[in-house]
Amino acid sequence: MKKRAALHNLGCKVNAYETEAMARKLADAxxxxxxxxxxxxxxxxxxxxxxxxxxxxxxxxxxxxxxKNSEAVVVAVGCYVxxxxxxxxxxxxxxxxxxxxxxxxxxxxxxxxxxxxxxAKKTEMVGSIAASRSYEExxxxxxxxxxxxxxxxxxxxxxxxxxxxxxxxxxxxxxxxSREILEEAKHLADLGYREVVLTGIHxxxxxxxxxxxxxxxxTPFADQAETNTYLLEVIRGIAGIEGIxxxxxxxxEPGIMTEEFxxxxxxxxxxxxxxxxxxxxxCDATLERMKRKYRTREYAEKCALLRKYFDNPxxxxxxxxxxxxxxxxxxxxxxxxxxxxxFAHTHVFKYSKRTGTAAAAMKEQVPENIKKVRSGRLLELDxxxxxEYAKSCLDREIEVLWEEEKESPDGRILVGHSREYLEVQAxxxxxEPGSLSVCRIRRANPDGTVTL
Ligand code: SF4
Numbered sequence: 129m130k131k132r133a134a135l136h137n138l139g140c141k142v143n144a145y146e147t148e149a150m151a152r153k154l155a156d157a158x159x160x161x162x163x164x165x166x167x168x169x170x171x172x173x174x175x176x177x178x179x180x181x182x183x184x185x186x187x188x189x190x191x192x193x194x195x196k197n198s199e200a201v202v203v204a205v206g207c208y209v210x211x212x213x214x215x216x217x218x219x220x221x222x223x224x225x226x227x228x229x230x231x232x233x234x235x236x237x238x239x240x241x242x243x244x245x246x247x248a249k250k251t252e253m254v255g256s257i258a259a260s261r262s263y264e265e266x267x268x269x270x271x272x273x274x275x276x277x278x279x280x281x282x283x284x285x286x287x288x289x290x291x292x293x294x295x296x297x298x299x300x301x302x303x304x305x306s307r308e309i310l311e312e313a314k315h316l317a318d319l320g321y322r323e324v325v326l327t328g329i330h331x332x333x334x335x336x337x338x339x340x341x342x343x344x345x346x347t348p349f350a351d352q353a354e355t356n357t358y359l360l361e362v363i364r365g366i367a368g369i370e371g372i373x374x375x376x377x378x379x380x381e382p383g384i385m386t387e388e389f390x391x392x393x394x395x396x397x398x399x400x401x402x403x404x405x406x407x408x409x410x411c412d413a414t415l416e417r418m419k420r421k422y423r424t425r426e427y428a429e430k431c432a433l434l435r436k437y438f439d440n441p442x443x444x445x446x447x448x449x450x451x452x453x454x455x456x457x458x459x460x461x462x463x464x465x466x467x468x469x470x471f472a473h474t475h476v477f478k479y480s481k482r483t484g485t486a487a488a489a490m491k492e493q494v495p496e497n498i499k500k501v502r503s504g505r506l507l508e509l510d511x512x513x514x515x516e517y518a519k520s521c522l523d524r525e526i527e528v529l530w531e532e533e534k535e536s537p538d539g540r541i542l543v544g545h546s547r548e549y550l551e552v553q554a555x556x557x558x559x560e561p562g563s564l565s566v567c568r569i570r571r572a573n574p575d576g577t578v579t580l
Contacts, residue, residue, distance in 0.1 A: 134168035139176030149266035175208035194221035210297040227254035257299035282328030291487035317371030367398035385430040394437035410465030442472035442548035450499030452490035472517035514576030
């Protein structure tokens, strides 16, 4: 009888990619992959530790698995394991602990444990992530939705923003070999994916750790210009693969946007003109306490650069409101700077304390009701900007990658996304899901979507 394995993913796109890669390894090893709410012989939870809430959810999913089948092997994997292995060792729901640099061994670790099941004690593979120097290759993941596939190209982060645990659980920057990236992109094209989204923990650092043959670098890491060269090489490589029509870049830092880099990517037709430039605050004093590596003036310059080389690019971002010490004046500064950039979409987060970070220990924590008011104001601004950006695409020719049909208040519709990542709607049957077409937008909807 085939053994049944169920996987649950928590957290970011990188985690989702890794969960797909682990599922693929288990399937290749003969497991039947079943939904997490079904009874299985093995349950795997790829955990997250970005907030205290994420920790709680990770524990909940592990306990739920054991409740589902007390005979099953429950495997805790990833970021929460990397940070809280001691606590998990005492948790009777968990049989195996796998850290962030041992996911490739998931099949072997489980079968070893199963072979010795009787009296087997809890097994763990949780290495010191800070010491990891090479990228852990997980093989192909087929991590995609409809025609868009996510591909992990890098792990780790060297930034140490004051509110973030990620560098402590994901380790230093480690870049995936461009050969592996191109091989997976080719595989995705063969599977019919037309768009590849490059993702990682900090893709702006891709190449930072790569040392060219014979290069005897003084410091362990390259400078930004050199780093950009490696990322450009990967982007050009993927763009050159037959069948790949679009290359979309995941979350980026302003520092990567040098004039050379922006000009170079603007000359690659497959590059999607949607750039998620993580900002976090529009106030320099707050950015300083966040230990972010740029200030608002530089940020505005990078946005202007993207608008110089791309026609009406969609600039999107993340903003944290209620960061410790954020006064009304600081928030007002952040708000008016955000207003001035005219983002196509802003993801608004209320600051959430993460024990163990410098920010969690900061004195002036902002009350929840204040955070609520501030996020409400930014969400209102975002709603206006989304509609404004949708309107700026009216009567323009835009290319749409059609994805799926679904029911809507207006009946059955076909949905797709433009290169700017605008959601485009058309009557069902207008085009084939998976096909690309150039269309003219007729209507912008209040929710930021557009209709042919
Ligand atoms: S850049 Fe900052 S927020 Fe992003 S993963 Fe690195 S430390 Fe965390």
